[in-house]
Amino acid sequence: MSDSINQSSSIAPSAPNVAPHVIVLGNEKGGAGKTTVAMHVVAALLEAGKSVGTLDLDVRQRSFSRYMANRQMWVGRRDMQMPEHIALEAGTDNRLDVRQQEESDSFVRALGHLRANHDFVVIDCPGSDSYLSRLGHASADTLITPMNESFVDVDLLATLDPNTLEVAGPSIYAEMVWSCRQARVQANGAAIDWVVLRNRTSHIHAKNRKRVETTLDALASRLAFRQIEGLSERVVFREMFPAGLTLLDLTSEEANASLTMSHVAARAEVKALLSALNLPGLFGGGDA
Numbered sequence: 590m591s592d593s594i595n596q597s598s599s600i601a602p603s604a605p606n607v608a609p610h611v612i613v614l615g616n617e618k619g620g621a622g623k624t625t626v627a628m629h630v631v632a633a634l635l636e637a638g639k640s641v642g643t644l645d646l647d648v649r650q651r652s653f654s655r656y657m658a659n660r661q662m663w664v665g666r667r668d669m670q671m672p673e674h675i676a677l678e679a680g681t682d683n684r685l686d687v688r689q690q691e692e693s694d695s696f697v698r699a700l701g702h703l704r705a706n707h708d709f710v711v712i713d714c715p716g717s718d719s720y721l722s723r724l725g726h727a728s729a730d731t732l733i734t735p736m737n738e739s740f741v742d743v744d745l746l747a748t749l750d751p752n753t754l755e756v757a758g759p760s761i762y763a764e765m766v767w768s769c770r771q772a773r774v775q776a777n778g779a780a781i782d783w784v785v786l787r788n789r790t791s792h793i794h795a796k797n798r799k800r801v802e803t804t805l806d807a808l809a810s811r812l813a814f815r816q817i818e819g820l821s822e823r824v825v826f827r828e829m830f831p832a833g834l835t836l837l838d839l840t841s842e843e844a845n846a847s848l849t850m851s852h853v854a855a856r857a858e859v860k861a862l863l864s865a866l867n868l869p870g871l872f873g874g875g876d877a
C-alpha cells in the first residue's frame with residue numbers, strides 16, 4: 590500500500606451505515622468516464638453528509654489520486670468535506686503468484702481500513718484488465734459501468750452479430766463480472782447490483798442513440814444489469830479537475846455568481862444519478 594492515506598480533517602459527522610457500502614467504477618474501456626463519475630459520486634455522497642473512503646486501483650494513470658491530491662489542497666482554506674483516499678501500488682515481485690499475493694494483501698488491508706471507518710467506499714478501476722481490478726470488482730456491492738452511446742462501448746459488454754446487431758455472446762468483461770458475482774454469492778450470499786450508466790450523452794445523434802438503447806435493453810436482461818441515466822456531455826464535468834472540485838463543491842456565493850443553466854442542469858443530473866444508484870441510507874434506498 591502506498592503511504593498516500595490522507596487522513597481527512599473534516600469527515601462529515603454522520604452516523605455510519607449499518608454496513609459500509611462499496612461502490613466500484615469499472616469497465617475495460619479506456620475513457621468511458623469511470624474517474625469522472627467516481628469524482629461526482631464522491632462529492633454527492635459527501636454533500637449528503639456521508640463519510641467516504643476512496644481507493645485508486647489504476648496504478649498507472651492515477652487520475653483519481655491526482656484529483657484527490659488537488660482536492661486536498663483546499664483543506665483549511667475552504668469549508669469542504671474530504672474523503673480518506675488510498676492509492677494502491679502494483680506489486681513488484683517478478684513472480685506472478687508472489688506479485689498477486691502482494692497486491693491482494695495491500696488491497697485487503699486498504700479496503701478493510703476504509704470499510705471500518707466510512708459509510709461508503711468508492712473504488713476507481715483502470716480501463717483494462719488487471720489483478721487489482723478483479724479484486725475491486727469482486728468486492729462491489731454496487732458496480733457502476735459507465736459507457737458512451739456507441740457500439741464501440743457496447744462491444745465492452747457483448748459481441749454482436751454484425752448483420753443483425755443481435756447479441757451473439759457476452760464479452761470477456763461481462764464474463765468476468767459474472768464470475769465475480771458467482772464467487773460473491775458463494776462466499777457470503779451477497780449480490781452485486783450492476784448498474785450500466787450512460788455517460789456523455791447528447792441529443793445530437795438521436796438515431797444512433799435509439800439503436801444503442803435497443804441493444805442495451807436486450808443485453809440488460811441477458812447479463813442482469815440495470816441501466817440508469819448518467820451525465821450529459823458538459824464542460825462543467827471536466828473543467829474543475831485541476832482544482833480538485835466538482836460543481837457540487839461551489840459555495841453558495843460562487844454558485845450564485847457563476848451558475849449557468851448548464852450548471853443547474855448538471856447539478857440535477859448528479860443528484861438524479863445518486864438517487865438512481867439506490868444506495869443504503871440515501872433517498873430511502875437500499876437496506877440500511
Ligand SMILES: Nc1ncnc2c1ncn2[C@@H]1O[C@H](COP(=O)(O)OP(=O)(O)OP(=O)(O)O)[C@@H](O)[C@H]1O
Binds near residue numbers: 621624647715
Ligand atoms: N460527462 C462528461 N462530459 C464531458 N466530459 C467528460 C464527461 N465524462 C468524462 N469526460 C471526459 O472524458 C475523458 C475520459 O473520462 P475519464 O478519465 O473519467 O474516463 P475513465 O473511464 O476513467 O478513463 P480511463 O479508463 O483511462 O481511466 C476525460 O477527459 C473527462 O474529462
Ligand SMILES: [Mg+2]
Binds near residue numbers: 625
Ligand atoms: Mg480513469
